[in-house]
Amino acid sequence: MGDERPETDAARATASGQLKETIMKHPAILDRRRAALAVIDMQEAFRPMIADFAALAQRIAVTVQACRVLDVPIIVTEQYPKGLGRTAAEIAEHLPEDTTPLEKLTFSACGVQEFDLQLREHHAEQVIVCGIEAHICVSQTAHDLLQLGYQVHVLSDA
Numbered sequence: 332m333g334d335e336r337p338e339t340d341a342a343r344a345t346a347s348g349q350l351k352e353t354i355m356k357h358p359a360i361l362d363r364r365r366a367a368l369a370v371i372d373m374q375e376a377f378r379p380m381i382a383d384f385a386a387l388a389q390r391i392a393v394t395v396q397a398c399r400v401l402d403v404p405i406i407v408t409e410q411y412p413k414g415l416g417r418t419a420a421e422i423a424e425h426l427p428e429d430t431t432p433l434e435k436l437t438f439s440a441c442g443v444q445e446f447d448l449q450l451r452e453h454h455a456e457q458v459i460v461c462g463i464e465a466h467i468c469v470s471q472t473a474h475d476l477l478q479l480g481y482q483v484h485v486l487s488d489a
Contacts, residue, residue, distance in 0.1 A: 359457075359482050367404040367455035368394065371440060371462025371469050374409055375416035381463055388419040390488055391461050395425045404453040407432040408440045410468060438468045441475035450481070461486040 378384045409432045440446045
């Protein structure tokens with residue numbers, strides 16, 4: 332009796348060296364045609380308060396550049412910009428020219444109607460979330476996006 336298992340299509344394809352791309356695709360794997368990037372509250376006022384702010388901003392700037400190359404829509408939020416300033420310069424300089432950060436007074440970006448509207452306009456089903464205040468604004472945005480039915484991918488180093 333041993334370890335006999337029914338041979339699956341994937342096993343046969345692997346054995347023959349003909350593994351098809353679609354066999355291993357999980358529905359939650361990011362797809363640039365269904366994704367958008369949300370940059371949450373990366374504002375200048377946080378620079379002196381957040382350890383390694385400059386390094387974090389640089390990593391987010393690289394993420395923004397990658398999304399531009401891949402034609403992934405980018406949505407930026409700013410928490411109370413009158414008091415906390417604008418998006419960090421090292422990120423802002425890489426944003427598409429037509430990007431207008433969404434001003435918010437709620438912790439979750441979903442508290443701003445325009446945020447969900449922009450996601451819908453871009454036909455986004457997946458949202459890549461990065462930013463600061465991970466325990467508040469990033470977390471609440473991610474939870475609200477999940478509640479709204481989006482697939483959420485939170486970047487751990489950005």
